[in-house]
Amino acid sequence: MSQTAVIHEHKAVPQPKQHGKPGGFLAQANIFTGLIGGVVTAGVTYFIGDKLVPWGTQNADFSQVGLNALVFCTFVAWVIGFMAGIGAFAGPIRWALGHDLTHDDAEYMAGKGQGRMKYWKYTTDHKVVGIQYLVMALVLFGFGGFFAMLIRTELGATWREVFDPNFYNSLIGTHGIVMIIAMIIVVAGPLGNFIMPLMIGARDMAFPRLNALSFWLLFAAVPPLVLNLVLGGMRDGWTAYQPLGTQAPIGMIGYQVCIITFAFSTGIAGVNLITTIVTMRARGMTWARTPIFIIGTLAAAIMGLVWFPMFQYAQLLAASDKVIGTSFYIPQNGGSVWLYENLFWLLGHPEVYVIIVPATAGIMELMVVFLRKPLFSYKMAIVGFAGVVGISAVVWVHHMYMTGFAPQAGYPFMLSTELISIPFGFLVLVMLGTMWRGKAWNRLPMMIVYAVIFDKIIGGITGVYLSDVPVDQYMHGSMFVVAHFHYMLMGAGLFGAMAVIIYWFPKMTGRMFDERIGKIGFWTAFLAFQVTFLSMFVAGLQGMPRRVLQFDNAFEISNWISTIGAYFIGIGMLIFLYALITSWRNGKVAPSNPWGSKTLEWQTQTPVPLENFPVLPVVTSDPYGYGVPDPYLKVEEQLDKDDNETVGAR
Amino acid sequence: MSIETPVDQPEPPTNRPDPTHRMKEWFSRDYVRKIIAIFIVLTIIIIPIAWLVIHFLELSGGPASSIMEELETTIFVFTLVSAPLMAITAAVLVYSLFGWGSIKSEEPPMQENPAIRTNAVAVIGWTVATSLLAAFLVIWGMVELATITADSYGSTPASQQPNATKPIDVNVTGQQWVWTFEYPDQERIQSDVLVVPINTPIYFNVTSKDVIHSFWVVEMGVKIDANPGAVTNTGFTANKLGTFNIRCAELCGLHHAYMETNVQVVTQDQFDSWVREQGGKRTV
Numbered sequence: 001m002s003q004t005a006v007i008h009e010h011k012a013v014p015q016p017k018q019h020g021k022p023g024g025f026l027a028q029a030n031i032f033t034g035l036i037g038g039v040v041t042a043g044v045t046y047f048i049g050d051k052l053v054p055w056g057t058q059n060a061d062f063s064q065v066g067l068n069a070l071v072f073c074t075f076v077a078w079v080i081g082f083m084a085g086i087g088a089f090a091g092p093i094r095w096a097l098g099h100d101l102t103h104d105d106a107e108y109m110a111g112k113g114q115g116r117m118k119y120w121k122y123t124t125d126h127k128v129v130g131i132q133y134l135v136m137a138l139v140l141f142g143f144g145g146f147f148a149m150l151i152r153t154e155l156g157a158t159w160r161e162v163f164d165p166n167f168y169n170s171l172i173g174t175h176g177i178v179m180i181i182a183m184i185i186v187v188a189g190p191l192g193n194f195i196m197p198l199m200i201g202a203r204d205m206a207f208p209r210l211n212a213l214s215f216w217l218l219f220a221a222v223p224p225l226v227l228n229l230v231l232g233g234m235r236d237g238w239t240a241y242q243p244l245g246t247q248a249p250i251g252m253i254g255y256q257v258c259i260i261t262f263a264f265s266t267g268i269a270g271v272n273l274i275t276t277i278v279t280m281r282a283r284g285m286t287w288a289r290t291p292i293f294i295i296g297t298l299a300a301a302i303m304g305l306v307w308f309p310m311f312q313y314a315q316l317l318a319a320s321d322k323v324i325g326t327s328f329y330i331p332q333n334g335g336s337v338w339l340y341e342n343l344f345w346l347l348g349h350p351e352v353y354v355i356i357v358p359a360t361a362g363i364m365e366l367m368v369v370f371l372r373k374p375l376f377s378y379k380m381a382i383v384g385f386a387g388v389v390g391i392s393a394v395v396w397v398h399h400m401y402m403t404g405f406a407p408q409a410g411y412p413f414m415l416s417t418e419l420i421s422i423p424f425g426f427l428v429l430v431m432l433g434t435m436w437r438g439k440a441w442n443r444l445p446m447m448i449v450y451a452v453i454f455d456k457i458i459g460g461i462t463g464v465y466l467s468d469v470p471v472d473q474y475m476h477g478s479m480f481v482v483a484h485f486h487y488m489l490m491g492a493g494l495f496g497a498m499a500v501i502i503y504w505f506p507k508m509t510g511r512m513f514d515e516r517i518g519k520i521g522f523w524t525a526f527l528a529f530q531v532t533f534l535s536m537f538v539a540g541l542q543g544m545p546r547r548v549l550q551f552d553n554a555f556e557i558s559n560w561i562s563t564i565g566a567y568f569i570g571i572g573m574l575i576f577l578y579a580l581i582t583s584w585r586n587g588k589v590a591p592s593n594p595w596g597s598k599t600l601e602w603q604t605q606t607p608v609p610l611e612n613f614p615v616l617p618v619v620t621s622d623p624y625g626y627g628v629p630d631p632y633l634k635v636e637e638q639l640d641k642d643d644n645e646t647v648g649a650r
Numbered sequence: 651m652s653i654e655t656p657v658d659q660p661e662p663p664t665n666r667p668d669p670t671h672r673m674k675e676w677f678s679r680d681y682v683r684k685i686i687a688i689f690i691v692l693t694i695i696i697i698p699i700a701w702l703v704i705h706f707l708e709l710s711g712g713p714a715s716s717i718m719e720e721l722e723t724t725i726f727v728f729t730l731v732s733a734p735l736m737a738i739t740a741a742v743l744v745y746s747l748f749g750w751g752s753i754k755s756e757e758p759p760m761q762e763n764p765a766i767r768t769n770a771v772a773v774i775g776w777t778v779a780t781s782l783l784a785a786f787l788v789i790w791g792m793v794e795l796a797t798i799t800a801d802s803y804g805s806t807p808a809s810q811q812p813n814a815t816k817p818i819d820v821n822v823t824g825q826q827w828v829w830t831f832e833y834p835d836q837e838r839i840q841s842d843v844l845v846v847p848i849n850t851p852i853y854f855n856v857t858s859k860d861v862i863h864s865f866w867v868v869e870m871g872v873k874i875d876a877n878p879g880a881v882t883n884t885g886f887t888a889n890k891l892g893t894f895n896i897r898c899a900e901l902c903g904l905h906h907a908y909m910e911t912n913v914q915v916v917t918q919d920q921f922d923s924w925v926r927e928q929g930g931k932r933t934v
Contacts, residue, residue: 165904165905165907166904169901169903169904169906235903235904236901236903237901239901241861241862241900241901243860243861243862243878244861244862244901244902244903247861247903331877331878331879331880332878332879335879336879337862337877337878337879337880338877338880371763372759372761372762372763373762373763373764373765373766374765374766374767376766376767376768376769377767377768377769377772377773378767378768379768380768380773402864402873402874402875402899403862403875403877403882404856404874404875404877404880404882404883405877407799410795411792411795414788414791414792414795415788415792418784418787418788418791419784419788421780421784422777422780422781422784425776425780426776426777428739429772429773429776432739432742432743433766433768433769433772435742435743435746435750436742436746436766437681437750437763437764437766438746438750438763438764439750439751439752439753439759439761439763440746440747440750440751440752440753441752441753441755441758441759442752442753442754450743450746450747453739453743454740454743457736457739457740461729461732461736464728464732464787465725465728467787467791468724468728468787468791468794469791469795470717470720470721470724470791470794470795470798470871471721471724471725471728473717473721473798473871473872473873474707474718474721474868474871474873476864476873476899477864477866477873477899477900478899538706541703541706541707541709542706542707542709542710543710543868543869543895543897545866545897545898545899546899546901547901547906547907548906548907549907550907550908551907552895554709554710594758595758596757596758626762626763626765627762627763627764627765627766628762628763628764628765629764629765630764630765630766631764632679632764
């Protein structure tokens with residue numbers, strides 16, 4: 001081969017011809033056409049399906065299976081109809097017809113010149129998708145929090161059943177899965193979409209249309225889930241263990257369709273995040289100069305992409321048991337209950353880290369700014385995240401110590417579970433080291449960081465008990481577990497998410513967050529949180545099983561305390577929400593870099609223009625160049641210098 | 651350096667400080683001493699929690715088997731060994747809040763803090779400390795797991811257990827929402843309350859008729875899932891007379907909350923007469 005340099009000439013790529021106005025069908029499509037499309041398709045499917053099902057011609061079992069199949073098809077039709085109505089298929093169809101989207105169409109899809117209407121449409125701009133995710137997460141927290149209040153009301157009213165058992169069991173399941181979905185999207189959704197491309201100096205995500213697709217799939221997945229409460233409920237907890245699930249009313253179908261759809265949404269979002277982070281970082285942003293929040297988002301996206309399909313398989317098989325009468329999980333017909341549990345927890349545990357990791361990384365990002373110090377041991381943080389991602393793949397059986405499916409599995413999985421505390425400990429050291437000798441700028445996000453670390457201490461130590469098989473023999477399935485994972489998911493995850501949302505609030509909304517009211521709300525919620533869940537630890541230690549609606553007199557006092565605490569969490573969260581909404585509507589207008597941060601997203605103007613940067617930035621150093629030389633180090637450097645001089649003289 | 655260097659010759663004079671100089675200097679710093687003081691105070695405050703946890707565990711009637719006793723020891727030891735780690739984290743947190751102080755201002759503060767990029771001693775020290783702690787927890791846990799597996803059923807069939815006392819087999823069946831106990835060696839008598847003699851190994855074959863339940867004998871520290879289509883094993887030797895709780899620890903449908911019963915630990919004589927009342931025959 002000769003070494004001829006090939007010079008590519010700049011050729012004009014043939015552009016597709018513009019047909020009509022920019023946007024075409026998409027100009028008409030919005031959330032309302034989506035809702036109409038979804039409801040109409042679902043209605044038609046139900047009507048036709050009802051005619052097709054041969055009711056009464058089969059054995060007694062068949063009517064239930066027929067109903068399940070009908071409801072399943074209706075929910076799937078809702079999802080497809082909704083996506084069609086909002087215009088999700090416009091791009092592929094036009095491509096197939098040879099009328100591909102033009103540049104003007106693409107700009108229209110990104111929300112150019114549409115004002116506020118773009119938030120209600122199939123908009124591809126990452127900033128719009130970020131805001132949509134944020135609002136969606138808030139709505140889900142609203143649902144989940146309301147269900148939590150109902151649950152605590154039942155448990156506080158120890159003298160009677162407030163709700164009937166079917167509704168109560170559906171409540172705990174719906175509370176669980178709604179909160180899990182909300183927690184998965186609350187950091188990786190709004191901040192991963194809005195802030196991450198800005199932070200790496202990109203103009204948008206790698207696949208803008210997939211970005212819109214992932215959000216609207218999530219939107220379409222929620223109604224089947226929440227509707228289960230009026231369709232007879234999904235009374236089996238968020239785990240929906242089989243074969244219990246086969247007994248459940250048709251509400252369970254809503255749960256299954258929701259999970260199957262949501263897993264598509266997560267997978268698409270995961271691919272998009274990973275591709276964007278790997279390929280679209282600004283010139284000069286090597287891996288060593290990448291902000292830690294980006295690394296955290298990448299770690300979470302990898303875990304979500306790899307493990308979410310397991311949850312999807314679990315629910316697909318469960319749905320096929322219910323809908324077409326297979327028996328993957330029905331032991332009487334040769335199925336296995338342990339198959340479901342394994343598939344479920346293969347996602348179930350990594351999912352906890354999908355929640356914790358982005359929040360932790362976001363906290364590290366803001367600590368640096370408020371402490372005016374570089375991140376302590378960036379490499380250790382990377383090793384920590386990598387370790388969590390790696391080991392998270394092999395810890396799922398610690399949810400199944402007591403299932404008896406493999407008694408000897410206790411040994412290796414106890415080992416892996418204890419091992420994962422080491423990379424997690426690295427992350428704690430990074431936080432403590434960043435605090436070390438720093439005078440903190442006393443703003444609400446920084447104060448929340450202290451609260452989060454406090455919760456992590458308690459959540460971590462109680463996790464040590466639960467990772468141990470012998471202790472788990474007592475604790476498994478008790479209220480102790482409930483209190484522990486609320487400390488991790490709410491105390492560390494949700495409060496951490498609140499900190500990072502306040503931190504990036506000025507960039508996302510163009511307004512400053514009202515810290516005076518927000519502070520009252522947060523600290524009310526935080527103190528009430530301690531009351532609620534410390535008291536729940538006591539109930540668990542005394543031997544109260546979880547997911548019960550009545551219990552022994554011995555647990556009454558701790559449950560009363562928990563219920564009062566929970567109401568105050570609700571009040572605190574409402575105050576916080578009030579602060580969020582009022583500051584969003586008419587807060588103080590934010591400057592482009594209110595915190596004096598050095599990461600890229602703060603260097604562009606607020607509100608962020610359509611393609612983010614007038615000129616794409618070039619990165620020459622890592623974003624942690626804060627701080628002054630260590631005064632103590634001067635003395636030591638002097639000593640080193642003296643050493644060297646002595647050696648030289650010799 | 652050659653070995654012929656005369657030993658009696660004095661070291662050449664240098665201004666190189668004592669090797670321990672830096673450590674001494676570090677420990678003489680004001681904030682280090684204060685953090686150590688807070689750490690010690692917090693450790694002293696946290697350690698009594700170990701007793702508190704055990705107290706809560708025993709509120710419902712205390713350990714009634716050797717398994718539960720071992721389990722309490724484990725919880726106690728784990729609390730003690732985690733206390734220093736908890737305390738050091740909390741001490742840095744407290745000192746960061748109140749010691750190094752904070753800046754109240756609207757604008758980003760002008761004052762910058764020391765740029766500590768990394769510190770080899772801290773990184774290595776922390777890694778070693780947490781790894782040692784994790785290693786201790788793993789080893790303790792594995793030894794303990796082996797012990798309680800031997801104490802309960804484990805995988806050894808009842809007939810091969812080396813105990814002096816003849817063990818009693820009990821078949822436990824969970825169904826929505828009751829427990830049934832069958833004594834195969836006592837003419838297959840059935841009961842909805844578990845009655846066991848004291849100081850006799852009891853072995854359970856646990857299964858379920860419909861959905862997954864979890865057989866939890868609270869004060870004995872024993873729990874195993876009751877799975878449809880499979881038999882799981884556990885067991886205990888009660889060492890305390892009295893009535894204790896059995897609960898279902900896995901959501902099993904509408905009336906999961908009410909799926910509970912009792913275990914009555916009685917003397918051998920009382921057990922024999924109970925068996926006769928039920929229509930069975932003597933055990934021995």
